[in-house]
Amino acid sequence: MASPCEVLCETDDLDFARSLAQYAASEARRIDEKFSRYKADSVVAKIHQSRGRSITVDEETARLLDYGEMLWRVSEGRFDLTSGILRHAWQFEEATHEPDPQRIPELMRYVGWQRLQWAKPVLTLPAGMEVDFGGIGKEYAVDRVADWAAGESRDPVLVNFGGDLRCAGAAPSSGAWHVGIESLARPGQPVKRIELTSGAIATSGDARRAIVIDGKRYGHILDARTGWPAPGAPRSATVAAPTCSQAGSFSTLAMLLGADAVPFLRAENLRFWLVN
Amino acid sequence: MQLKRKPVGATLAAATCSLLGSLPAAPAAAQEAKDWNVDTSLLYYGEDNGRVEDVSLLASIRRAFDEDRTLAATLTIDSLTGATPNGAVPANVPQTFTGPSGGGSYTVAPGEQPLDTTFLDTRVALSASWQQALGNSTRWSVGFSGSDEYDYLHLGLDARLERDFNLRNTTAFIGVAYGQDEIKPVGGIPVGLAPMGGEVEDDGEDDDDGDDDGSERGRDADGSKDVADLLVGVTQILSRRSLLEVAYSYGQADGYLTDPYKILSVVDPVTGVPVAGSEDEVPYLYLYENRPDSRTKQSLFAEWRYAFDRDSFALNVRFMDDDWGVQSQTAEARYRWNINDRSYLEPHLRWYTQSAADFYRTVLFAEDAVPGFATADYRLADLDAYTIGAKYGLRTDRGEFSLRLEYYQQSPTESPGSAAGDLAGFDLTPDMKAVIVQFGYKFDF
Numbered sequence: 001m002a003s004p005c006e007v008l009c010e011t012d013d014l015d016f017a018r019s020l021a022q023y024a025a026s027e028a029r030r031i032d033e034k035f036s037r038y039k040a041d042s043v044v045a046k047i048h049q050s051r052g053r054s055i056t057v058d059e060e061t062a063r064l065l066d067y068g069e070m071l072w073r074v075s076e077g078r079f080d081l082t083s084g085i086l087r088h089a090w091q092f093e094e095a096t097h098e099p100d101p102q103r104i105p106e107l108m109r110y111v112g113w114q115r116l117q118w119a120k121p122v123l124t125l126p127a128g129m130e131v132d133f134g135g136i137g138k139e140y141a142v143d144r145v146a147d148w149a150a151g152e153s154r155d156p157v158l159v160n161f162g163g164d165l166r167c168a169g170a171a172p173s174s175g176a177w178h179v180g181i182e183s184l185a186r187p188g189q190p191v192k193r194i195e196l197t198s199g200a201i202a203t204s205g206d207a208r209r210a211i212v213i214d215g216k217r218y219g220h221i222l223d224a225r226t227g228w229p230a231p232g233a234p235r236s237a238t239v240a241a242p243t244c245s246q247a248g249s250f251s252t253l254a255m256l257l258g259a260d261a262v263p264f265l266r267a268e269n270l271r272f273w274l275v276n
Numbered sequence: 277m278q279l280k281r282k283p284v285g286a287t288l289a290a291a292t293c294s295l296l297g298s299l300p301a302a303p304a305a306a307q308e309a310k311d312w313n314v315d316t317s318l319l320y321y322g323e324d325n326g327r328v329e330d331v332s333l334l335a336s337i338r339r340a341f342d343e344d345r346t347l348a349a350t351l352t353i354d355s356l357t358g359a360t361p362n363g364a365v366p367a368n369v370p371q372t373f374t375g376p377s378g379g380g381s382y383t384v385a386p387g388e389q390p391l392d393t394t395f396l397d398t399r400v401a402l403s404a405s406w407q408q409a410l411g412n413s414t415r416w417s418v419g420f421s422g423s424d425e426y427d428y429l430h431l432g433l434d435a436r437l438e439r440d441f442n443l444r445n446t447t448a449f450i451g452v453a454y455g456q457d458e459i460k461p462v463g464g465i466p467v468g469l470a471p472m473g474g475e476v477e478d479d480g481e482d483d484d485d486g487d488d489d490g491s492e493r494g495r496d497a498d499g500s501k502d503v504a505d506l507l508v509g510v511t512q513i514l515s516r517r518s519l520l521e522v523a524y525s526y527g528q529a530d531g532y533l534t535d536p537y538k539i540l541s542v543v544d545p546v547t548g549v550p551v552a553g554s555e556d557e558v559p560y561l562y563l564y565e566n567r568p569d570s571r572t573k574q575s576l577f578a579e580w581r582y583a584f585d586r587d588s589f590a591l592n593v594r595f596m597d598d599d600w601g602v603q604s605q606t607a608e609a610r611y612r613w614n615i616n617d618r619s620y621l622e623p624h625l626r627w628y629t630q631s632a633a634d635f636y637r638t639v640l641f642a643e644d645a646v647p648g649f650a651t652a653d654y655r656l657a658d659l660d661a662y663t664i665g666a667k668y669g670l671r672t673d674r675g676e677f678s679l680r681l682e683y684y685q686q687s688p689t690e691s692p693g694s695a696a697g698d699l700a701g702f703d704l705t706p707d708m709k710a711v712i713v714q715f716g717y718k719f720d721f
Contacts, residue, residue, distance in 0.1 A: 012516065063295050070291040074284040143296050178309065180342075192308055193342070199304025242301035245292045253284075268285050271306050 003138075003162025007145065010172050011155035019152070024145045024159065031141045035064075035133040037084075044131060052127040054117075062121045064133055064140065071136075071249055072113040072224075078256040079249075080224030082125075083111050084132025090222065098218075104227040111224055139202055139248035142166050146200075146244070158196075159244075166200035166244040181238055181273055192273055196240070202247035204255045205236035205275075221255040232259025234274040241270065310720030313338040317678075317716040324709045327391065328358040344409035352423075354399040359391035363538040363652035364562055365639050366390065366702040367550050373539075374473045374558050380462075389706060392537060399425045405434075413440040421455070429458040436507075444513075449523075451507040457500060461536035464495035468566025469646050472539050473558040499532025509577075518582045527573040538565040540652045545641040548697030563640060565651040567633075573598040588612045601634035602656065618671045624682065626663040632656060638704045641696070657705060658689040665712065675719025682712040 007024045011017050036042045043061050057065065068081035086107050089099040110129045117124040125131065133140075142159050143166060149157040150168040157168040158177045167177055176195035181203070194201065205219050219229045237254040241247035250270060254261040265272045289300055314337050321330040336350035362373060366387050373390065374381045380394040405419035414437070421432040432455035440447050459465070466472075509523030539562040542551045550560035579592035594606040608626040615621060633656040635649035665682025688705035 063297075067291050067295045070287065074287055140295065143292075147296060147298055179306075193311075193340075194306050195309050197305040198302050199306065201304075201306060240304040240306035242289070242304055243292050243296065245295060246288050247304070249288055268283050270285075271304065273308070 005161040007149075008158040008160070008177075009149075009155060010157075011153065013153065013155065016153045016155065020145075020149055020157065023148055027144050027148070028141050028161065031137055031144070034060075035137050037130075037132065044133065047123065047125055047131055050123075050125060052124070054122050054124040056121050057123055059121070064136065065118055065123065065131075066120065067136060067245070068131075068133070069113060069118060071253070075253055075256060077113070077225045078223050078230070079135070079252060080111060080113050081131045081133065081135070082113060082116065082129050083222060083224035083227075084134060085110050085130045086222050086224075086227050089227065090218070090220070108227050111227070135252060136245065136248065138162060139164050139200075139244040142200070142244040164200075164202040164244050164248055165196075166247075167196055167198060171197040181236075181275065191275070194238075194240075194273070199240055199242050200244040200247045201238060201240050202244055202251050203236055203238040204248065204251035205234065219255065221252060223256055223258075230256050230258030233257075234261055234276050236275045237261060237265070238273045238275075239265065239270055240272070309340075311340050312721050313340075313718065314721070315716070315718040317714055319712065319714040321710060321712050323358065325389075325706075326359055327708065328356060328360055331355045346407045347404070348407075349404040350402070352399075352401040354397075354401075356397045356399070359393040361654055362390050362392040363565060364390040364541040365543070365652075365699060365704050367541075367560070368698055369550070369560075371550065371560060372558060373562070387702065389703075397425050397427075399423055399428075401430075413444070414438070427460050427462060429460075431456050432503075446513070447511040449507070449509050449511070451505075453503075453505040453507075455503040457503070457531075458498055459500065459532055459536065460498040464497050465499045465532065466495065466536055466564040468534060469563045469650065471553060471558075472562040472564060473553070499534075499536075501529055501531030501533055503527065503529045517584070518580065521577075521579045521581075523577045525573075525575050525577070527571075527575075529571045529573075531569060533569060533571055534565055534567045535651075535653055536564070538651060538653050539563060540565055540637060540640050540650055542640045542642055543696065543699065545643055545696050548695075548699035551642045561642075563646070563650070565653065566649050567635070567651055568600065568649055571598055571600055586614050588614075596630075600656070601632070602630055604628065604630035620669045622667040622669070624663065624665050624667065628661040628663075630659055632658040639696075639699065654686075654688050654705060654708075659686055659705075660689070661686040667714075675717060678714075678716040678718075680712065680714040680716070684710040684712065686710075 005024070005028050007020060009017055009020055033039055034042055035044050037044055039045060043057065047055065047057070065081070068079075071079040072081070086104070089103040089107055115126055116129065138161050142161050142164055145159045146157065146166040146168040149159070154169050156170050156172040158172075159166050159168070165179065176197045179194045179196055179201055181192040181194065204221055219233055219235065221229060221233070223230045233255045237251040239247045239251040239254065241250055250265065250268060251272075254265050254272070257264050261274065293300055314335070316335045317333075319330070319332040319334065321328070321332070323329070332352060332354045334350065334352045336348065338346060338348045340346050364371065364373070366384075366389055368386050370383055370386055371390055372381060372383045373392070382393050384390045401421070401423035403419060403421035405417050407415060407417035409415050416438075417436045419434045421430070421434070423430045432453060434451065434453035436449060436451035438447055438449035505525060505527040507523060507525045509521060511519060511521045513519050542561040542563060543549060544551060553559055553561040573596060575594055575596040577592065577594045579590060581590045582588065589612070590610045592606075592608050594604075596602070596604045596606075606626065606628045608624075610622055610624050612620055612622045633651065635647065635651060636653075636656045637647075637650050638652055640646070640650060661684065663682055663684045665680065667678055667680040669676055669678040686708045688707075
């Protein structure tokens with residue numbers, strides 16, 4: 001999951017606590033490995049090796065592809081599971097300069113859900129294109145663990161994978177889970193404290209994954225139609241929703257809408273917190 | 277563009293159900309934690325028989341800067357009116373008393389308990405504290421307090437350090453406090469055990485400015501005292517439901533600890549009749565009280581708290597012992613009945629008993645040598661007291677409202693040997709009853 005993952009639990013049932021920890025760790029690892037770009041035997045590697053041939057995917061992969069297609073449709077192409085390849089132009093970790101203006105149009109030829117064929121369970125991905133579940137995999141893993149915990153016990157549980165989190169069971173004895181939204185100026189210091197008693201919170205946009213060049217800031221969430229971040233986007237968007245998948249999708253869509261993030265989130269009648 | 281045309285929430289919800297193979301999840305409940313907490317209350321305290329009444333307005337505000345740092349401040353304004361016992365005993369004759377400035381004279385009817393009706397005051401108190409974490413398991417705080425009345429000024433500083441041990445099941449704390457009080461009574465500090473009015477050579481000229489500090493009468497204009505307290509304690513979680521706190525405190529007060537407005541009657545040991553005074557304006561003899569100029573107190577406190585599934589219960593006891601001979605025991609219980617998610621009822625019982633100070637007297641006898649220290653202040657008498665009451669709280673979207681009603685009764689026990697002659701016919705240490713009504717409102721923003 002490329003980030004610290006934790007599960008908090010308030011229980012006096014030691015067996016439940018143990019099996020919860022085991023399930024969370026194994027499920028996170030399983031999803032991570034199954035959809036990793038880097039593991040040779042991952043589903044994603046197999047899809048990339050198909051080089052234009054049709055392949056039949058398993059049920060779980062099909063559900064994630066369906067979900068990705070739905071996000072592509074409602075975002076009218078802004079969100080796209082095939083946009084991961086743009087990482088070759090945008091290096092957010094250590095970049096000091098804007099991407100090569102030539103490089104983005106070259107890569108954009110390999111971006112676009114409309115270029116592939118998806119007829120469940122058969123996927124046909126043109127050679128050179130990639131799919132990347134990074135935008136939805138972590139939230140999916142959080143929901144899997146939270147759903148499992150809710151099925152096992154009513155004791156309060158909070159599943160937190162790198163700041164995308166969801167609670168299960170009853171509210172904790174303190175009344176609510178306290179979640180801090182990190183300050184950009186002072187990492188580690190929360191600027192806002194949120195009390196969560198039910199549902200999920202996810203954040204898109206990350207202070208540490210952005211580049212600033214000549215005073216202009218580029219976030220790492222790219223509009224798949226242009227290959228560039230949406231102008232006017234907040235630095236980060238934190239959204240509360242019933243599930244982590246929904247919260248993550250709303251926060252990503254908000255970032256992709258740039259300056260329209262606020263009217264969008266308001267129209268969806270969501271609780272949200274932006275860092276600008 | 278679909279995102280801007282119509283909400284996509286329903287589409288996302290349906291797609292999530294397919295993705296997770298689950299039914300729609302319950303709505304999210306998330307809200308921003310409120311950084312400011314405001315707690316306000318209006319309190320009425322009223323003693324029976326026209327004694328003290330206090331209307332007190334309190335406002336406190338707390339600001340949490342993050343999980344670890346908190347600033348708190350409290351402002352209290354008290355308006356005190358009524359009358360308070362001056363220490364003299366009833367007599368079969370009218371008694372006239374004069375304030376130390378020569379003014380403020382009042383007369384008490386035969387058989388009545390002498391009450392100082394000139395008692396009236398407004399007190400403003402302000403306190404502030406800052407608490408901060410020091411690492412994961414240690415917290416410290418520093419505080420300031422000050423209060424001002426027309427004849428009294430208090431300034432204090434305090435600090436506290438607490439540390440968690442044993443997987444946060446044990447918390448040990450240590451606190452220190454230092455206070456300095458200035459007492460500036462009207463007319464100055466009377467000489468202890470000197471006759472009331474007797475030391476005044478009244479030349480018939482009033483002080484023009486009305487600000488009589490008594491200095492021209494050979495009195496000290498003011499007195500002061502220093503109070504230092506040390507507190508050490510430990511809180512131990514006993515089980516998931518119960519907690520025990522034990523604390524020991526040691527306090528040392530030095531300086532002017534006497535009440536400048538309190539007096540003692542001097543009576544004939546056989547007839548119990550007040551002895552004649554030497555002054556026209558004060559026909560009988562009364563002596564100003566006098567207390568030692570240092571007091572050392574120790575107390576031990578223990579509280580046990582227990583949480584039931586819905587309700588909670590707290591029981592505490594306190595034992596206090598000082599070098600004036602006052603020993604007290606307090607027992608107090610509270611039960612919080614959480615009627616539902618929004619309201620609670622909290623019955624409260626408190627019982628208190630103390631022994632008298634060594635130098636407590638109801639009266640002084642004319643033929644006895646004047647003791648070094650003496651007071652007739654009922655607060656230093658043998659007494660029992662209890663409080664019974666309840667608080668009702670109602671949480672609404674706008675904050676929490678509460679109403680507290682309490683009844684207080686104090687029963688001093690008469691000292692042996694004070695029933696000489698006429699005095700046997702009077703209740704020298706009458707019971708005092710009081711009611712407390714407090715309306716509270718607190719909210720966050």
